[in-house]
Amino acid sequence: MPSADHDLGPQNLGSPARTVLREPPAASPEHAEPSRFIPHVQGLRAIAVLFVVLYHFWPGRLSGGYVGVDVFFVISGFLITGHLMREIEATGGVRLAQFWARRARRLLPASLLVLLFSALVVASPYLFPLSALPNEVREIIASTFYVENWYLAISSTDYLALSGEPTTVQHYWSLSLEEQFYVLWPLIMLGAAYIAVRFARAARRRAILWTLGVVTLASFVFCVIFTITDPAPAYFVTFTRMWQFGVGAMIALIPMLRVRHAVGSFVLGWAGVFALLYAAFFFDGQTPFPGYMALVPTLGAAAVIAASNTQRWWYPTRMLSIRPAQFVGDISYSLYLWHWPLIVIAPSVPFWGLTIYHRVALLALCFVLAWLTKRFVEDPARSWKVLTRRRPRVTLWSSLVAMILVAATAAGAWAVNAPAYRDGVAAIASLREDPPECFGAQSVLDPACAGTDFGDQVLPAPGFAAADRPAEEQCFVQLNDTRPVTCEFGSDAPDAPEIVLIGDSHAFQLLSTFERIATDNGWHLTTLFKGACPWSTTPLSTPGAFGEACTQWRENAVEVLEQRAPDAIFTAAISTTPYSTAGFDSQHDAAVAGYREAWAPMLDAGIPIVTVVDNPVWENDPNKCLRTRGVAACDGPRDALLGDQDALRDAADGLDGVTVLDFTDVFCDDTTCFPVIGGANVYRDEDHLTVSFVDSLAPQYEVALRSALGMGDGSLTQ
Incomplete structure (x- = not known):
């Protein structure tokens, strides 16, 4: 899921709400490095979101495009871990409330807007099948509170299957997983640093590195075994995906993995790009995934991030930094949010066909909505003074209220249509028991x-x-x-x-x-x-x-x-x-x-x-x-x-x-x-x-x- 964490630069550390490890802090991160923006990582985000979108528009043409979400997981692991590590080293801790509030302001407004759109759509029987209403409402509520991946895992949904009637919010499974990462990852890092300082007298960075390494390895082993034994839920659960964040984290924590040598960076970067292209074009719905096959896109994304030399225009780092790639990377979060509900709804729109021209037009509409959402929702929400000038808990409580309102809207859609749904169930039972004369075949x-x-x-x-x-x-x-x-x-x-x-x-x-x-x-x-x-x-x-x-x-x-x-x-x-x-x-x-x-x-x-x-x-x-x-x-x-x-x-x-x-x-x-x-x-x-x-x-x-x-x-x- 594109979390758009490219703005994870220095944070406002003025809030006293912080988990602190009692060790002398280093210099403030505000002055350590003025900018953390990495252009080729933003371009990698563009590749990832295009993989996912094109896969959903033309699954037969880009059968493995679903690996785009794996790329996002690696990117988030790299950026979030680097940000948290810098704050731990500079201040001795992490302002958890501030961190979570910042993520809420960054991600929730656009996310809740699309969920609200879906909730209003399912209230209309002309745009959505009534038979799917109960599951649609359940998944909207699960997505609102970021547990959609676990809902799908429990119901053993096959995300890669192309038959059936998917909900408008099924793609929120990856957003849910990423939000869970934002909660768990800083706690794991803080726990490792606390134990190192309090009991082991060890360096925090080394303790965090070893802890995350163990978590990453354990998650990968679990992922391989679970994919073999129960592949449907294995696709969604948090613990089968945590290792992909961990791979990104290793690049952030181990400087020698960042290759700045010209030839090495060139070879590594293009090898990563080709690995991603191979997965996108040759994987399909029957590939055992995530499992060991997820190593291909995961390591491919890691290789692109690690390739750090930008001296020549033909280096992948430079080509991913061109303006079109940056633009798509900028709107990737909103593009991911909007594209799937529009794909699900479009065939039910009166007079809307399914020709190549209609698909291209719908794709263009996705880009327009993504840009508008980025321009008028995502960007303004990050700097709302009513929230940024107050303690983080104001943001967190406001977010909870907004989530409850969206969930209530979805529940209202069910309340309005529940009588018709019950009538539909009764009608099918009656039809099976007493069909009309000369009915059907x-x-x-x-x-x-x-x-x-x-x-x-x-x-x-x-x-x-x-x-x-x-x-x-x-x-x-x-x-x-x-x-x-x-x-x-x-x-x-x-x-x-x-x-x-x-x-x-x-x-x-x-x-x-x-x-x-x-x-x-x-x-x-x-x-x-x-x-x-x-x-x-x-x-x-x-x-x-x-x-x-x-x-x-x-x-x-x-x-x-x-x-x-x-x-x-x-x-x-x-x-x-x-x-x-x-x-x-x-x-x-x-x-x-x-x-x-x-x-x-x-x-x-x-x-x-x-x-x-x-x-x-x-x-x-x-x-x-x-x-x-x-x-x-x-x-x-x-x-x-x-x-x-x-x-x-x-x-x-x-x-x-x-x-x-x-x-x-x-x-x-x-x-x-x-x-x-x-x-x-x-x-x-x-x-x-x-x-x-x-x-x-x-x-x-x-x-x-x-x-x-x-x-x-x-x-x-x-």
């Missing part, structure tokens, strides 16, 4: 429904479609988790036929419907799901731990299948899975071969398999269009949305014991695919179906399963 599949006109009806409502999903998320494993988690539904009778539902999230989207089918028929349903990991043998093209975890999960899942020996297996998979093409001519061939090889042992054991051709995959959630435009305005071109839907069909071709269901002609006609079919809202996001729509396909699923179990001939007229 049956309007196409049932000849008796021909000509039924649902007009502009959309159920569930576009603002609530995201809530129409299976509730049993404990059955779904993600990321690096290799456990073959099974869930059991339906009949527990010993002689009940057993069906296994296995696959990725496109199998998971069928769970609620299959649970009902199993219960109604007295069958036993067992599930095996892993996100982005279809039941196949072809490795994913995704490098690193995620691809390895998928391979291991498949092996574990097969062991479960062999042990259970079910009566039938149903599998589904998203058509855009990135398979490795090693040994194959194309992705299609790799997918077909992987499915066939995975199915073969089960078919040889006499276990029938049912699969389904994948549904269309949209570039953006159709509900964002449906909330502001007519149903007909939100259709999509068939050729662009279907992808490689033939892989499962071709894999089943010629295999005895495999049944393929193909609903492509339900989703699309010859040229167009539809987000609303028979009055049913088909999608809850870009590619996952609502449970209500899947329920409308239940007769077809049930007949296919009955046929596989030897209970019928596959006819709906049985």
Whole structure:
């Protein structure tokens, strides 16, 4: 997070509120060094914020741009540690209240302004889906009090996932972590200095250096282990990131790390820049991160900071000091604050498209808002006389009051919309229990429904479609988790036929419907799901731990299948899975071969398999269009949305014991695919179906399963 700490020069030390170590102070820092501004560090901040912003605007083009926040952590560790160390050496302590008050004046006004904007936006059902309101309000409150990273860690949010409905303040996780650093770091440094002076008779600087070194090393080890064992929360928690601040701190505390030799500085600086570029372009959402891979951007940023020679124009330190880089660095904090909520909200704005021109225009708007916020909020707030001329506690109490007011505004948004939210929940429950005649897929599949006109009806409502999903998320494993988690539904009778539902999230989207089918028929349903990991043998093209975890999960899942020996297996998979093409001519061939090889042992054991051709995959959630435009305005071109839907069909071709269901002609006609079919809202996001729509396909699923179990001939007229 860009904290814009480039103004951490000498502070006003006039306040008596200070934690002091009783040792003769050195010269006052006001006179030690008149300026601490380092231009190339400001330029490095520009690189970092551009990485993050461009990653969020075009994640496919800059897949590792999220490493920009890691760069900010290193910068903050360097600047804050240097500032605190100078004050400790000059005065024997740190005026903690003054330090925290200064940070509050610097960071809170712009931060609370954007949070207030988000709170007002979510109060409008036209700009934000009603189904997301409770989580949005919780995250605004968590962000207001700078615990958003812990909220996301506890809820195990995958920040790098590109599906779902993110909140407008999800990016505040890094600001929260940095604020926690501002609280913990000076306390750690003061504690080390106090012990050194009081008990060990040792030099404060050496004690602080060793203490921060131990903290940094311990945090890194914890980061690597936690990323391997539980990667989703590991991305957010304070202790997995503290080492990155520590790396910056080492540069501030160890003078020999600042390379002023011309050749050394040149090589070190450009090596750091190239390391950052490598991470930004070659890392992606499946890179095990932070973990050991975070060393690349962290050490890259440290190398750029450490390169201190500015003699020649071609040195990175000089190139990062040019005026455009300084301007972006100056507005980086506000640019970081504004860009994400605008990205989340823009697709819901009436008449706002998603073309390259709209994205560029939105990016330009982000820069304008960032400059205005810097000019009229950030800069004036630092020197408000009503605060600067009073004791630091006035600033701190005023900040707390402002935070409470923002949180109250968010709570008010919930109070206003809570009745509508409850109505939406009740409407989904009612729709699942008693759908209209000819609803959803049956309007196409049932000849008796021909000509039924649902007009502009959309159920569930576009603002609530995201809530129409299976509730049993404990059955779904993600990321690096290799456990073959099974869930059991339906009949527990010993002689009940057993069906296994296995696959990725496109199998998971069928769970609620299959649970009902199993219960109604007295069958036993067992599930095996892993996100982005279809039941196949072809490795994913995704490098690193995620691809390895998928391979291991498949092996574990097969062991479960062999042990259970079910009566039938149903599998589904998203058509855009990135398979490795090693040994194959194309992705299609790799997918077909992987499915066939995975199915073969089960078919040889006499276990029938049912699969389904994948549904269309949209570039953006159709509900964002449906909330502001007519149903007909939100259709999509068939050729662009279907992808490689033939892989499962071709894999089943010629295999005895495999049944393929193909609903492509339900989703699309010859040229167009539809987000609303028979009055049913088909999608809850870009590619996952609502449970209500899947329920409308239940007769077809049930007949296919009955046929596989030897209970019928596959006819709906049985």
